[in-house]
Amino acid sequence: MELTTWNIPVLALRGLTVFPHMNITFDVERPISIAALSRAMETDQEIFLVTQKEIGTAVPGEKDLYRVGTVSHISQVLRVSEGSVRVMVEGGRRARMKRLWQSEPFLQANVEALPEQKESxxxxxxxxxxxxxxxxxxxxxxxxxxxxxxxxxxxxxxxxxxxxxxxxxxxxxxxxxxxxxxxxxxxxxxxxxxxxxxxxxxxxxxxxxxxEGEMESKVRSQLARSQREQILRAQIRVMQSELGESEDGDEELDEYRMRILRLDLSEDTEAHLMKEVDKLGKQPYSSAESAVIRNYLDVCLEMPWNTVTRERLNVEAARKILDKDHFGLEKVKQRIVETIAVRQMNPEGKGQILCLVGPPGVGKTSIAVSVAKALNRKLARLSLGGVRDEADIRGHRKTYIGSMPGRIIEAISRSKSMNPLLLLDEIDKLGSDFRGDPASALLEVLDSEQNHAFRDHFMEIPVDLSRVMFITTANTTDTIPRPLLDRMEVIQLGSYTDEEKLQIARNHLIPKQMKEHGLKKSQLKIDDGAIRALIRDYTRESGVRILERRIAALCRKADLNLLTGETKRVAVVEADLHGLLDMSPYPPALYSEREEVGVVNGLAWTEVGGEILEVEANVMDGTGKLELTGNLGDVMKESVQAALSCLRSRTAVYDIDPEFYKNKDIHVHFPEGAVPKDGPSAGIAVATALCSALTGRKVRAGIAMTGEITLRGRVLAIGGLKEKTMAALRSGVKTVLIPADNVRDLEQIDQTVRAALEFIPVGNVDEVLSRALCPAFARSRAEKTAEQEQTVVAAFSPVRETGGDALRQ
Structure with a gap:
C-alpha cells in the first residue's frame, strides 16, 4: 500500500513555488534550511517544500507558511560558499501540512498526500x-x-x-x-x-x-526625441559659434524650461508655456515679439502656483483677535467667527464671499485686515473705486503694447500665495464706459462655482481662485449691480454709538495717535468729558475718522506745548477744547426747542449717520399754489403731495378750511438748501408741519419723528432707525415717534439710546397728530357738537379696521 503520510523535514521557500514533476534549482542560505537538507540527505532524500507567506520572515512558524506544498526528492546538493548551498530537486506529489511539530534545529512536520481528482x-x-x-x-x-x-x-x-x-x-x-x-x-x-x-x-x-511595452515604447521615443534635440542644439551652437553669435539665448530657453518643470503644473498649462518657450527660441533676440514673450513668461512664472499658506482655523483665537482690534460690532464679529467655524469643520468647503456694507469710518477695511491676521492668510487689497475698464479685472491681451494682467492676478502674484485674502474695497463705486463693464467681469471672480478656472486675458491659462477668500466693502448696496450683489453675502455695519466711540477713542485712537506723535502716556491725558465733547460738538459721523483727526490735533498741540512751554504734562478737559480746537463746527442743538407753528423735527439717514431734519411749513393767502424748496429729490416731493392729499381728506376732523387748496398758498421748506435731500421717511413730519400751519396749533417741543405716509394716513416702516435715533439723542430730543412696524428694530438699538429716549409707535397719521400737536385754544373738547363727534368716528373707522385705536381731539 502506498504511503500517504510523512514525517519529514520542511524547507520554507521565499518567493518560490515548486510544482509536482518539475525539476528546479535554487540556493539555500538560512541555517534551519541547510539543517533540513542535511537531515533529508541522511534519510531517504525526501523533503517537504512549502512557500512562506511573507518573504521578510527570517524564522517562520506554522502560521507563516501555506498549508499546501510539494513532497520533493533531492537530486543534488552543492556547496557554493561558506553558509550557502545550491540544491536541485524534483517535485513529487502535492501534500498538505497537518502539523509543524519541530522548529529547531530545522523545521519538521507531519504531512499527508493531497489526492488529485482523476479525470476520465x-x-x-x-x-x-x-x-x-x-x-x-x-x-x-x-x-x-x-x-x-x-x-x-x-x-x-x-x-x-x-x-x-x-x-x-x-x-x-x-x-x-x-x-x-x-x-x-x-x-x-x-x-x-x-x-x-x-x-x-x-x-x-x-x-x-x-x-509595459507601450510605456517602454513611449519612453524610448521620448529619449530618442530628446537625443535628437540635443544633437540639433549642439549643431546650432556650433553654427552660432562659427557666425560669432552669442549662446546666451539657449541658456535662457533652458532656464525657462527648468523653471516650468519645477513648478509641477498641469499637463495643459505646462504644454502651453513650453510652446511659448519654443516660440521664443525661433525669434531674434532683439525683436519686439521676443520681448513680449519674455514678459509673458516672466509674469506666468512669478505666479505662486503651488504655494499656499497654512491656514489657522481656530475660532477662539479669531474671536480674541477681533475683540482686541475692534470694539463693538458684535453681530459683525459673530458672523465672521461663524464663517471661520464652518471652515474649521470643513476646510475643503467653498467659502462665501462676504460684503461689508456701512458708512465711512466704521472699520470695514480694518475688519478684513483682522480676519486675514486671524486666519494667517496673506492680505492683498484692491481699491475698485473709479475703475471703469474691464481690463483692470481680466487683464489686457498680451498682443497689445504695454499689456499686463488684471488686478486679481496681480494681487495673487503680489501676495506670494494661492490662498490669500483679497480685499475688494469700494465695490459700490465701480464705473463703466465704452471700454467695458468691470462689474460684469467680477461675476466670474466672485462665483464659487466658476472661479476654479478663472482665465485672465493676459495669461490665457486657467487660474484656480476657489482657495482665495474674498471680502468686499461698500458704503451702500444701491449702486451695486443686482447679479453681482447676488453672489455676495451682505453684512451691515451700522453707526457707532457715542459710548462705543468713547471706548474706541480711549482704547485705540488715543494710543495710536500718541505713538505717531511721539508722546508717552505720562505726557498727555485726555479725560472722558473732553472725549464726549469731541464726539458731541466737533464731529458728525457714523465712524471715527473725524474723531481721530480731532485727537491728532490735540496731540499736535500737546507736542508744541511740551517743546515750547515749561510744562512737562498736558491734561485736556472739556473746557480746554475751545482754546485748542477753536469754535465747535456744530452747535449743541440743531432742532427747535420751542413750541412753534409749522416747524417739525424730522429724522433723516445719511451716509455719515443720522441727522435732525427740520421741516417748515407756512400758509399764506393766495390761489392754492404749493411751493417746495430745499433741494429735494423726487421721492420727497411726492411725500409732500401725499401728505397734503391726506390732510385734505381730514379737513372736517381737524377744523381745516375745506377750500384752503383754492385760497391759500402753501410753502414747505427744508433748511440747509445746499444739501440734497431725498428718501421715503419724511411723510409724517411734513403732514404734521402742514396740519400745524393750517390749524395754527403748535408742535410740541422735544419731539422728533420719522415715517412715510400714504394717502389714507397709514404710517409705513422706514430704514436706518439706529442712526436716526442716535441723531435724536445727540441733539437732545427726548421723544421719538416711529412707525409701529419698526418696533421690532428697537432690539438692534444700543441700550444706552433706548434708555435715554421715549419711543412712541404710531400706525396712522391721526396718532401722529394727537401726539405731536398741542391742544387747540379756540375750541375745547366740551364745545364740540354731537354731529362733529359722529364725523370723527366715521373718519376713524378705516383705522379701526386696520387694528389702530381712534384718537380724537
Missing part, C-alpha cells in the same frame, strides 16, 4: 478540454512573443502536451506569475480547473506586458 478518458478527449488546451496555446504564444528570456524548449513542451494537469503545473513553474497565483494553482486538485485558472492569470499577464 472521455473528458480528456472532449471538445471542451480541447478548446481549453488551444486557448492555453494561444495565450502562451502571445506571452512568448512579449518576453525575451524564455527557454526554447518550453514552447515546444507546451505545444506537445495534452495533459491539462501537467500543462498547468509546467506553465505555472515557467511563467512569471505572482506568488499568490502560483499557490492557488498548486492547491487546486482538479486538472481542468487548474488549467482554467492558469489561463486567467496568463491573460492578465499578457495585458500587463502590453502596457
Amino acid at each position: 478518458e472521455a473528458f480528456l478527449n472532449s471538445p471542451r478540454t480541447e478548446a481549453l488546451l488551444r486557448q492555453t496555446a494561444v495565450l502562451f504564444e502571445e506571452y512568448a512573443g512579449k518576453v525575451s528570456n524564455l527557454p526554447d524548449g518550453v514552447k515546444a513542451q507546451v505545444l506537445e502536451s495534452r495533459d491539462p494537469g501537467y500543462l498547468a503545473d509546467f506553465l505555472a513553474q515557467n511563467v512569471q506569475l505572482r506568488a499568490e497565483e502560483r499557490q492557488s494553482i498548486l492547491e487546486e486538485t482538479s486538472a481542468y480547473v487548474r488549467l482554467r485558472k492558469l489561463n486567467e492569470f496568463l491573460a492578465r499577464e499578457n495585458d500587463v506586458l502590453a502596457f
